[in-house]
Amino acid sequence: MTYYQKYHVPAGTFQVNARKPLILQAYLNSCVGVALFDAEAGIGGLYHILLPEPVSHKSEYNREKYAATGLPLFLGSLVREGADISRLQAVIAGGALAGKVSNQDIRLDIGGRTAEVVKEVLGKHGIKVALSETGGFFTCCLNFNLETFDYEVIPALLSDEQEADDTTHGRISRLDDIQPIPQVALKILRMIDEDVYDIHNLSQEVRKDQVISAQVLKYCNSAVFCGQGGIDSIDDALLIIGQASLAKIVTAMAVKKLLNNSYTGYSLAKGGLYHHAIGVALVAEKIASLSGKASPFAAYSAGLTHDLGKVVLDQFVSGARPFFYREIMGENDLVETENRLLKTNHTKAGLKLAKKWDLPASITNTIRYHHCPCEAEAHRELVTIISVANSLFHMFSASPSLHKVDMNSLSRRLELLDMSISDFPAIVDAIPHQVLSGSPELAIT
Ligand SMILES: [Fe+2]
Ligand SMILES: [Fe+2]
Incomplete structure (x- = not known):
């Protein structure tokens, strides 16, 4: 040497x-x-x-x-x-x-x-x-x-790891700095968890939240619905796009604000976390349909929220480790790298946030175990779907990938869903082309 x-x-x-x-x-x-x-x-x-x-x-x-x-x-x-x-x-x-x-x-x-x-x-x-x-x-x-x-x-x-440790934990205990998720999104997530859909209740909740209402209407009138336009009330939106799509758009808009507030610790571009969340949500929805192991809507919602912990850590990372995204790029194991560099990881930070917001158990478990689905004691199949979707999104999306995919571990996770690597082409086939071409938001409905 x-x-x-x-x-x-x-x-x-x-x-x-x-x-x-x-x-x-x-x-x-x-x-x-x-x-x-x-x-x-x-x-x-x-x-x-x-x-x-x-x-x-x-x-x-x-x-x-x-x-x-x-x-x-x-x-x-x-x-x-x-x-x-x-x-x-x-x-x-x-x-x-x-x-x-x-x-x-x-x-x-x-x-x-x-x-x-x-x-x-x-x-x-x-x-x-x-x-x-x-x-x-x-x-x-x-x-x-x-x-x-x-x-x-x-x-x-940072001059030593101790400083990173203390500062990270100090940051995580200040969860109040994170803007809370809108009530309407919480209600939708709970409805999905309890498998009780009360669409009347849902549209009333959406109407109460002016910010979300405006975002939903803007989205409904955007290029995604080209040619339709003229949707100027939540009732119109319900009529034209249907309740399932409305619920999907509302949850997407709710996490968008939250994820877009983060800086550049985990992503090369502003909006990267949201882009990733939507992509994983859409891939998870398809895997849920193909495998029949979870409700597609539940998989979509769990996909949207699985990396909320990154929003918590991003506050620290973007300040103290400005080149963090480079340190995690190309790493096989993001959680292990976070543990080493930050003395905690985004699944633990996300769990704290999920508990604070009283998110439903299916979402909380996904947040905690999506990098180690075998350890999940409940909702294991849903957690596995998100874990697989997360890997596939990294593998196929046009965005800069932050970590490599281990094919052996992917095949073990597919087995948990009674699927195998031979189902791979069917899964990839089902992924909306907008997800693969780098504009997943266009495939929400
Ligand atoms: Fe993650
Ligand atoms: Fe992820």
Whole structure:
């Protein structure tokens, strides 16, 4: 194993070397770090830049402090060592508004402007940017390995696991920060659980909730129902789309607001959690129909709500582990990764929320056991349907997948539903094409 020495590049300086076992590091707040390397020539370096450009020529006595005047020096040094500008690749990081931020910081946005100047100068020389992670509100560390020319940008806010542990639990105990699920959605979920459908009661409940009513009508008049339009009351909606579809739309709209409130801890894009929830709900509905092991509507609702715990953890993750989505990407076992990094996981956090909101047992069990359906003592078949739907959605959806699917475990879970891998084509066939093409919301009714 190679032993790597580490060298911390101080602000306002750069370090250039030929290939050797050394890791160059820069801790970056508003400063911008730039690693440049020519792998063929074996020359690389790291530059820790403080400011975008000198305010007057008088201050040019320390040209390395500024991106505009220091980058040409950094490039010159690389070329002198033997690098070819046409082969250089760049990694850019930092430029954040980290720590306590005043209005003046935001107005000046020094980091943002420095990053802009860097990109401009690199662009002028036609230098390819291999990775650029700038902006945001977090301190990060740019590591550049002078031997392998590997690089990484990692959050530098947490100094030890203990801090993560305490902060995560502190966050989870503050469930009150989460906006509660609308009453009407709760009623629908309970109706499904008790298998008692009182549609009269349902439409009355929907009418009482102005926000949900407006969202449902907007949805009913959207492109999904193209050509129909003119649905301007919940009674019209009931008449035209039917009670089952109305209930599905109401629950979807209820979780949409909740899931869209989350930031980017678990997803690469805003709305990613909702997109995932709808996709899993629709796939689960189909598996329930095919297997006959649960009511399709129950499966749909359990699919919509199965990852509510991510909303709880996202509050913490997006603040303290800004690159969490990258850490879970490609991992086989999301729950195990969460346990390691956060000392808890989204099924436990979701369980707390489900208990607080008094969600029905079928939903609560799904939230808790959808990553380990064999452990569910009740509603095991429903929980298994959601677990399988979750895997299939990751496998086939057009969205960036966050974890890999273990085929052995998938086949064991299908057995719990009296199905097998040979039923796979039929299941995939039943998945609405909108789910596979990345617009699951269009397939709700
Ligand atoms: Fe999950
Ligand atoms: Fe999920």
